[in-house]
Amino acid sequence: MTRLTSLTAIAVALSLTAGCAHRRTASELPPEPPSATTAETDADNAGDNPIGTALPGSRGDFLQSVPADRVFFDFDSYALDDQDRATLDAQAAWLGRNAGVRVTIEGHADERGTREYNLALGDRRANAARDYLEARGVAASRMQVISWGKERPANPASNETAWAENRRAVTVVPE
Amino acid sequence: MRFLVPFAALLSLGAPALAQTEPPPGNDEGQLVVDVTGGRRAALPIAVPYMPTPQEAATAAGGTGALGRQVADIVATDLGNSGLFTPIGPGGLHAVSFPQVTAPDFAYFSTTGAQNLVQGFVQANPNGSLTVGCYLYDVAAQNELTRQGYVVQPRDWRRAAHRCADAIYSRLTGEGAYFDTRIVYVSETGPARRRIKRLAIMDYDGANHRFLTNGQWTVLTPRFAPNQQTITFMTYQDERPRVMVYELDSGRTRPLVTGPHMTFAPRYSPDSRYIIFSMAVNGNTDIYRIPVAGGTPQRLTNSPGIDTGGSYSPDGSRITFESDRGGSQQIYMMDADGSNQRRISFGGGGYATPVWSPRGDLIAFTKTGGFRIGVMAPDGSGERILTGGGYAEGPTWAPNGRAVMFTRGASQGELWYVDVASGATRRVPTPLGGSDPAWSPLRP
Numbered sequence A: 001m002t003r004l005t006s007l008t009a010i011a012v013a014l015s016l017t018a019g020c021a022h023r024r025t026a027s028e029l030p031p032e033p034p035s036a037t038t039a040e041t042d043a044d045n046a047g048d049n050p051i052g053t054a055l056p057g058s059r060g061d062f063l064q065s066v067p068a069d070r071v072f073f074d075f076d077s078y079a080l081d082d083q084d085r086a087t088l089d090a091q092a093a094w095l096g097r098n099a100g101v102r103v104t105i106e107g108h109a110d111e112r113g114t115r116e117y118n119l120a121l122g123d124r125r126a127n128a129a130r131d132y133l134e135a136r137g138v139a140a141s142r143m144q145v146i147s148w149g150k151e152r153p154a155n156p157a158s159n160e161t162a163w164a165e166n167r168r169a170v171t172v173v174p175e
Numbered sequence B: 001m002r003f004l005v006p007f008a009a010l011l012s013l014g015a016p017a018l019a020q021t022e023p024p025p026g027n028d029e030g031q032l033v034v035d036v037t038g039g040r041r042a043a044l045p046i047a048v049p050y051m052p053t054p055q056e057a058a059t060a061a062g063g064t065g066a067l068g069r070q071v072a073d074i075v076a077t078d079l080g081n082s083g084l085f086t087p088i089g090p091g092g093l094h095a096v097s098f099p100q101v102t103a104p105d106f107a108y109f110s111t112t113g114a115q116n117l118v119q120g121f122v123q124a125n126p127n128g129s130l131t132v133g134c135y136l137y138d139v140a141a142q143n144e145l146t147r148q149g150y151v152v153q154p155r156d157w158r159r160a161a162h163r164c165a166d167a168i169y170s171r172l173t174g175e176g177a178y179f180d181t182r183i184v185y186v187s188e189t190g191p192a193r194r195r196i197k198r199l200a201i202m203d204y205d206g207a208n209h210r211f212l213t214n215g216q217w218t219v220l221t222p223r224f225a226p227n228q229q230t231i232t233f234m235t236y237q238d239e240r241p242r243v244m245v246y247e248l249d250s251g252r253t254r255p256l257v258t259g260p261h262m263t264f265a266p267r268y269s270p271d272s273r274y275i276i277f278s279m280a281v282n283g284n285t286d287i288y289r290i291p292v293a294g295g296t297p298q299r300l301t302n303s304p305g306i307d308t309g310g311s312y313s314p315d316g317s318r319i320t321f322e323s324d325r326g327g328s329q330q331i332y333m334m335d336a337d338g339s340n341q342r343r344i345s346f347g348g349g350g351y352a353t354p355v356w357s358p359r360g361d362l363i364a365f366t367k368t369g370g371f372r373i374g375v376m377a378p379d380g381s382g383e384r385i386l387t388g389g390g391y392a393e394g395p396t397w398a399p400n401g402r403a404v405m406f407t408r409g410a411s412q413g414e415l416w417y418v419d420v421a422s423g424a425t426r427r428v429p430t431p432l433g434g435s436d437p438a439w440s441p442l443r444p
Helices: A002-021 A059-065 A082-097 A115-135 A160-166 B007-011 B064-081 B106-110 B154-173
Strands: A070-072 A103-108 A143-149 A168-172 B044-047 B085-088 B116-124 B130-138 B143-152 B182-189 B196-203 B219-224 B230-235 B242-247 B253-255 B262-268 B274-281 B284-291 B307-312 B318-323 B330-335 B350-356 B363-368 B372-376 B384-388 B393-397 B403-408 B414-419 B425-428 B433-439
Touching (some): A103 A115, A115 A168, A115 B262, A115 B307, A115 B350, B064 B116, B143 B154, B196 B219, B219 B262, B230 B262, B242 B274, B284 B307, B363 B384, B403 B433
Parallel strands (some): A103 A143
Antiparallel strands (some): A070 A168, A103 A168, B130 B143, B182 B433, B219 B230, B262 B274, B318 B330, B350 B363, B363 B372, B403 B414
């Protein structure tokens, strides 16, 4: 059952990748109602990670091997604290053991900043995590960053708990 | 499409009532009763009866009689939307016959409480076009203040109505017009975690809505070129967040800048030749300038802080922008070449998204921490909060510099409008949620 779910997820991911490969520009496509199959869903690691079945170097393996796939920031800050550094140390160690894996580091902000500033702030946060991983030996060529600003909250609520969850940099391992 | 046809052209159409009318008086004869700068004056009562047709005829947009009623509805709505007028009618007013268009029943309209009166007509022409006549009267003085005629294709009948409202607004306020304009914005739907964001364009009043992108990729912050030939916006197409240029005629989209770094916060120079934008390089964001046609970016700021949100002065000589180089988000000013950078906001709290008014007299901004929309003079003086609440951010100016549109709402975005003089607000209708509006200049 678990395996079936994984295969389904892979099939979906592949079909989405195939969709991207066309690089169709928006203007070539007629406007359509939004559907559930946008290529750009959560790039988060959330979702399918069955315990005990993860292949080495897979997303599931990564999530089982590190304390967290993400680090959190204070309001309008991109400083890493001791807990963040411990998380990133474990991520760097895993990336050291899986030298073929490339990752994307996503930077996010909470909703209390303006849109454009938050894009820049998310970029700062992603780069803070990236720079730390590089200092711990992960080759820069294996990491790319993307900022989502406040466009992809992990928690859509509008309170302190949600905001704290949304101020984050997530290390995303491919499926 | 032809607009602002010389009135002689209308006379040749053979409407006998028109030929009897005196030419419109000069500006000095009309009373300037609306004070848009002082604000909070009572709105001016203005009667807008239904517009008759000299002869009922079918057109591609419907019968001329029905169009006359719809044009009057739009004129009344536009004037009411401004917050400066209280429209009377069209419903409930006496019917106006075609000959009365140029010979109003002033005695009747004086009983409605109206100070001014808008009359007009809709006529089908042999070549398939429409003529919309538009007349403004002073009810007490019983004289004509202005008249305009518009020859349009039937599909553009709403534009003729907006042009009529623009002529009346300008005549009575002495200000520039803004009803015959469009809004490009981001249409939003779906849950916050995977919101679908599509580029959309519509008339300023929400009519003629259409989508420009299909929602496959998140788009943000569209802006009109002053020449209205292109729109610039940010997209996550191919998961590469960057600024694109969309050509309105061809529908083609191309990246503004090549290279691996995120680009965002684009805005045109007043001559439409350049776009300033922000680029994030290894965690540091600065403002750059590049020709719209492409070329080498020229770096304008060089601070370790976040410099973004640039906006040109109307004469193109200066740029206002936001920076947190001093520890918090504040508004700064620089010359167009990046020199002479200095902070202008000192009111306490954070400031973001400065946008220079087309008139040059004010800079609109978002005050962070509470999300309010305000204005200040370009030297930073005279700060005034217009409205707030509900995560208000991202002001865009009406082309006459008297109104601002902005985004309100985090979980479900909405477009709102605020009159700068009165602070009166109203929601702008959109089919789905909306954010990041950008107001076009007056249409050519």
